[in-house]
Amino acid sequence: MRLSRRKGALYTAVAGMELCCFYSALGTVALMALRGFPPIFWLLSFYPVAFVYNSGLQASLRSRIYLYGLCWFGWIIWLTALFKIQFLDESSFFDAQWVISCLRSIFQLQNALNAEQITLISSIVLWWCGRRLSLIQIESSTVLSEFQFSMAIFLIILFIESQWDGQTPRLVPVILAFFLFSLFGMAAAHGQDARGWITSIYRNHWLGFLLFYVVLIMGAGLFLGAVIKPDLLKIMVSSLKTAWEWVASIISELIAFLINLFPGFDQGALPPVGPKPIPEMEPSAFVKLFRIPESVRKVSGFVMACIWIGLILLALWRVSTQIFEWLRQRLANGEGAEVEPISGAFREDLIRLFKAVIKLLSKWMGLLGWPFGRAAGRRNLSPAARTAREVYRQMLLWAASRGCPRDPSQTPHEYLKRLLEWLPEGKGELGFLTDHYVNARYGPSVPTRDGLERMMAGWKKLRRCRPTRKISSLRLATPSL
Amino acid sequence: MVVAKGLGEVRGHVLFCETGSFGKASFAPDITRHSQLVILVAVIGRIRANFEKVDFLIIRWTVMDDMNLTESSNAFLIKEAADRFRANVSRVMVGKERATDLVFIALLSEGHVLVEDVPGVGKTLLAKATARSLECIFKRIQCTPDLLPSDVLGIYFFNQKNSEFELRPGPIFANVVLVDEINRAMPRTQSSLLECMQEQQITIDWETMRLPRPFIIMATQNPIELEGTFPLPEAQLDRFLLKVKLGYPSKEEEASVLVRFQQDNPMDALHSIIKVHELLELQKISRRIYIEDSVREYIVALVRTTREHKDVKLGTSTRSALALQISAQALAGCQGRSYVIPDDIKTLAVPVLSHRILMKTEARLKGRSEESIVEEILSTVPVPAE
DSSP states (O other), X not given: OOHHHHHHHHHHHHHHHHHHHHHHHHHHHHHHOSSOOOOHHHHHTHHHHHHHHHHHHHHHOOOHHXXXXXXXXXXXXXXXHHHHHXXXXXXXXXXXXXXXXXXXXXXXXXXXXXXXXXXXXXXXXHHHHHHXXXXXXXXXXXXXXXXXXXXXXXXXXXXXXXXXXXXXXGHHHHHHXXXXXXXXXXXXXXXXXXXXXXXXXXXXXHHHHHHHHHHHHHXXXXXXXXXXXXXXXXXXXXXXXXXXXXXXXXHHHHHHHHHHTSOOSOOTTSOOOSSOOOOOOOOOHHHHHXXXXXXXXXXXXXXXXXXXXXXXXXXXXXXXXXXXHHHHHHHHHSTTOOOOOOTTOHHHHHHHHHHHHHHHHHHHHHHTTOHHHHHHHHHOOOHHHHHHHHHHHHHHHHHHHTTOOOOTTOOHHHHHXXXXXXXXXXXXXXXXXXXXXXXXXXXXXXXXXXXXXXXXXXXXXXXXXXXXXXXXXXXXXXXXX | OOBOEEEEEEXXXXXXEXXXXXXXXXXXXXXXXXXXXXXXXXXXXXXXXXXXTOSBOOOOOOOOSOHHHHHHHHHHHHHHHHHHHHHHHTTTSSSOHHHHHHHHHHHHHTOEEEEEOOTTSSHHHHHHHHHHHEESOEEEEEOOTTOOHHHHHEEEEEETTTTEEEEEEOTTSSSEEEEETGGGSOXXXXXXXXXXXXXXXXXXXXXXXXXXXSOEEEEEEOSXXXXXXXXXXXXXXXXXXXXXXXXXXXXXXXXXXXXXXXXXXXXXXXXXXXXXXXXXXXXXHHHTSBOOHHHHHHHHHHHHHHHHOTTEEEOOOHHHHHHHHHXXXXXXXXXXXXXXXXXXXXXXXXXXHGGGOEEOHHHHHXXXXXXXXXXXXXXXXXOSOO
């Protein structure tokens, strides 16, 4: 299959997955609209239009300001057309009244969102996503990331639907279509990266295998469709709901317990039991001095609860990290196993999100003159340097799993000598990867885009090499001038 | 007025370089900016070499907004000077490129060099060739057991003509001082060098005087004949940036030495190739070579490990960590690199650290050497990498 066709398949898969998500989400949002919701397909049209329009703009324009401006100008045009056709079709196009009426509806404040407001928000999201699709380079990690995020979104939608008594069964064909698109995308992405079953002796039958797997996936989808009935989905959703209620009750009990650790002085709400209590004496000034005010007590209780919850979450995080690390080590010890961290994995994305938020905050703090912000800014690595390191790390894992590990006391150039003995046919790629890594790791400059692309290409080429022997003995020598 | 015009072909890329009042340098469009810089430095060097009588030389080029290019160009300047120095010294010294490079690193780092080896391998020759290669004041002190501190530093004598005390400066007032057979001088004379080696100043009769810059001591010593010698104290050894060992030349190199010295002494034809102000500028540039935090931590880890080694009585000092950092910066510059990598540290660890280690007696009796201890440490401390 040619490169352009593979790319087309990948774009189709990602677009299909996202459209399935949007369709389900808009269907759920339609439940909340006060009156007249526009047809979902009209709203969905923003996505492909944005993709095509922005792809065209990028092919013809270079200035970022023009690109950005024209992009949102296109959105305004398409949104105006939607408003005119869907909401105010009866008025004349040149009548200014319909514009005023639209604006009034948008800025109207109510208990829930009206149709115009939902249309506006949805159109922004869809247009932005369509533009994003035209900008990103799709590979296997992108597809996997889309799949994971979409799964989370579907779960949320199902949860909301069950809460709002929506028509959950209508989502079944959409979810099946989503699975079809995602599996198709993953197969195509693996094919593009030359990984998995697509390498080795079957690579000449690429298309046949792809079609076979698509048929297999469709069959599996139909089977799942036959097995998973709406009742089963309802059971799954209700069990999720029960589980959530159980977790929420535990958390609330925990918080209540922690608050009880700081009992208040106010016992007056309860009726007095037994004989009439002796009226309390006015505490002396000395006692008053050491009495903690009620407001301080509440705040400290809340802080304590936060600390406890934070500690529990931290412990959970640490345990999960240990489990992941253990799994990775187990996999790495296996004969011929290749362990690669997937950059698009859900966990990695969440960590990246947190880091981005912290980076943004520290940047603002840096602008305000707070030293922490400036120091944090210096410590951060550029994405290009991080990518260069990641590629080199993958090469290290790959070589280690095939019998040529790096000794911790070896420098990259010392290790390169061993690698060249081990794999002489990869001389060019190994040297290039090492040089670029050393430049990115120890140098002040950021790797260029061209250099990174060549690194990735070299790494892909290197992975196809088949080393024949293992190097077990470490021959270390101090480098000379 | 002579105006230079250059056209060169370097590394397969054609470079048109015209010079003059409206000179310009244009590059082939398919090469990267980094390569452009390499070519530019190379062509400037070529023009300098071929048109020494040029009165007026302007080369104008457009380098885009990259700060790192300045650092790279600085590193290339150091590399070009190191190449010149190596080529000049190798006219006298045969097959001692490593020792020559170490000496140039010491020059860039403004540190002192201890050359140690058996007699007759060229210790003094290396020191003299180094001094000749620099256009600076060179003095020599031949150490003997009766040498006094005043013979080194200088003395205030009473001038009967004008009835005043006048300073007669010693040989220490020079840019490059060759202290030959340093371990033959008495400890009190050796100690007189402590202040000038560290602080580049001397004190005579309560008066402190600054020494000229650059100030470098090149000391030699013979490790074999120990009778009538006084081993250098730790405080003094720690003040030497590097210890250089020359070793015997190979068979071919030895034959080449005979041919070269058959008729004339090539030392007489050696001329200076680096001026004092140029060396001072290179020293400044060398300190600007970038060193990443983890590489710095690697230096600290190495130094600290020497203090915990089982065969070491006294490990290396903080001064040694500083020396390793400065010399690694210089080495990176000599290789045309604008940043330090762990290979630089490993390359220089033995020359910088080995003479600063004080071994236990039992380890010495077992036949261990300081060099082997440093190499063992290098093979145990993890290198900062992925």
